[in-house]
Amino acid sequence: MSVILFAFVVRVRDGLPLSASTDFEHNRELQQRKQQIKTISKALARFPDRGTIKGQELNIYFVSSEGVSYMTVCHCSLPVAKAFCFLEDLRWEFTACFKSTVVALAARPYPFLEFDSIIQKLKQQYNHSGGPALEVTLAEVQEELRIHPPQVINLDEVELTNGTANGHMEQGPGSGQNQRLEPVTAPGILSLILNIMCASLNVIRGVHLMEYTFQDDYESIWNVVAFLLAFACCVFQCHLYLFHSSVKKLKCFTLLSVIVLCNLHLLGLRNAWQLLFHVSVASLSTVLILTRKVQDRTSDCGV
Missing domain, CATH: 3.30.450.50 (Longin domain)
Known part of the structure; x- marks a missing residue:
């Protein structure tokens, strides 16, 4: 031996x-x-x-x-x-x-x-x-x-x-480029496309509602905040899926919670199917982010 x-x-x-x-x-x-x-x-x-x-x-x-x-x-x-x-x-x-x-x-x-x-x-x-x-x-x-x-x-x-x-x-700040995640999968690409779609819908509705809010008595300001906050969370979910990050689990569940709360706040402006679509996309992204691991690099240069 x-x-x-x-x-x-x-x-x-x-x-x-x-x-x-x-x-x-x-x-x-x-x-x-x-x-x-x-x-x-x-x-x-x-x-x-x-x-x-x-x-x-x-x-x-x-x-x-x-x-x-x-x-x-x-x-x-x-x-x-x-x-x-x-x-x-x-x-x-x-x-x-x-x-x-x-x-x-x-x-x-x-x-x-x-x-x-x-x-x-x-x-x-x-x-x-x-x-x-x-x-x-x-x-x-x-x-x-x-x-x-x-x-x-x-x-x-x-x-x-x-x-x-x-x-x-x-990784610490400034060193994330040294980490490699597992290759992007087909479900991952789908979740990115759906997240970009949700982000686009949120920012379009938010900006459109903002124009009317500034013309009236600012009663819908919180709806604007909900749309824009949901937009930011969707973008950040895409970032978390593509790049390695510390405390990933905490960030994932925080983003999912914020998206769910924003959509519940927008219940009067969206129907049940629209709310279900946005929450489902956020949930799918959360699962894929948590299951995409750091790539194993134990075989450096074959030694």
Whole structure:
């Protein structure tokens, strides 16, 4: 059984992936740990040079040195000292292959994928022989860990700090362009068309009623507000369906509630079928917004 399952090399200052091991295992927990590694890599600058994240069966270990962090996912049966010994060997090999200036100037993700061949050799050595070739290296790492034990990091705190939940990145202001939702479906296109139709009907009726309201005694001002507010909610529903947003569920139900209340207020200006149409379109949009998830991106560059 393999005890070292995945290795990842990343630049500390910005979390740029430099290299990673290619693997063909479809272990569910492994995929979760790989996604969590990529989340943690965005916050490495705030962490000490050595850390551990405990899992159910798989643990994450990392070592940072000279602006580069070396991370791995290992089975919990692997001794901690051997995991960090593997990372030290990985660090030694990487620094021997790539100069710090080249690493600092890297601009695209995974510029050193050829390093995977060396990662695979190290993994095979540890998985088959049970550890490094030199016992003195393991003894040195054990002594270092005894004097300076790695910090145990709470993954929940990392995810909260980075605005993540359940392995998906939750976007902050100005970063929504980095998220990709699942492809738009045929029902989604239909809901967009119907929402645009409802928005158009609301704004036309609102503007038309506004002309008469300003000419008379302003008694219908609240009807104008209801039409225009329903128009704004329809437009915002389209936005929520097309783009990722935080607290999406709260926004969805708030918009649906406002649309229902506006149409109830307009009961005298619309018949029952018209009210049912507007509420049904809003309800359909709400369901489709809530069911359109963030696209899974665990297979970055095939690693």
